[in-house]
Amino acid sequence: ADDQIIGSPDEKRAKEIMFLASKGLIKLGLNLNASKAKLLNRDEFCKYWSFDIFKLLIDTNDNNKIQLAWTLYKDRLSHGVKFKPETVLKRLLSCNLDRIPISIKNEIITASTKKDFIISVNEYYLKRIYLFTENLKKNIFLEYLNKLSGEILFNQYHLRVVKFAQENKINIKYLNRININLIKLNDISL
Numbered sequence: 558a559d560d561q562i563i564g565s566p567d568e569k570r571a572k573e574i575m576f577l578a579s580k581g582l583i584k585l586g587l588n589l590n591a592s593k594a595k596l597l598n599r600d601e602f603c604k605y606w607s608f609d610i611f612k613l614l615i616d617t618n619d620n621n622k623i624q625l626a627w628t629l630y631k632d633r634l635s636h637g638v639k640f641k642p643e644t645v646l647k648r649l650l651s652c653n654l655d656r657i658p659i660s661i662k663n664e665i666i667t668a669s670t671k672k673d674f675i676i677s678v679n680e681y682y683l684k685r686i687y688l689f690t691e692n693l694k695k696n697i698f699l700e701y702l703n704k705l706s707g708e709i710l711f712n713q714y715h716l717r718v719v720k721f722a723q724e725n726k727i728n729i730k731y732l733n734r735i736n737i738n739l740i741k742l743n744d745i746s747l
Contacts, residue, residue, distance in 0.1 A: 568596060595639070604633070605640050614648050620656040623649070627661055643674055650685040659691075666690055670698065672705065676714050680721035687725065699731035706734040 565571040579589040613622040630645050654662045669686050690698050
């Protein structure tokens with residue numbers, strides 16, 4: 558198990574539960590990293606998991622709600638609200654971004670091409686980013702994926718990009734560095 562959510566009526570009880578859980582896990586040879594624990598009230602918890610944004614995005618074709626969700630996302634970022642921005646970005650990428658104004662679509666794509674996000678997503682999201690990228694900028698996106706290959710030290714990134722390229726019939730000339738790195742690591746090649 559990784560993430561756990563513990564609900565309690567007050568902070569004192571929550572800390573007691575954490576202490577007891579930690580004692581029990583130690584007996585099993587496991588560790589609870591209390592430094593990563595977040596204590597949130599109900600409102601903070603709902604914002605952290607972005608339930609309101611996800612509710613807006615139930616209908617992936619509702620352009621007004623997609624735009625409102627994007628506004629809430631940006632507002633939370635700019636005000637330092639604790640939430641999981643990568644989860645919201647993934648949900649936004651799952652929507653029909655062709656229904657919203659191009660300027661907002663481009664903002665979402667720009668946010669989605671930040672290194673930390675790109676290296677953590679699977680081929681589905683790479684495909685969605687590529688799909689919604691303007692035709693004239695698709696090659697720039699592919700070159701960016703290729704460039705990141707020199708900076709990313711784990712194979713999972715390379716393998717995801719290879720799978721994305723194969724599934725979308727991407728010309729390997731745009732991904733030559735990815736191919737070279739996989740061959741060097743004796744994994745696979747395009």
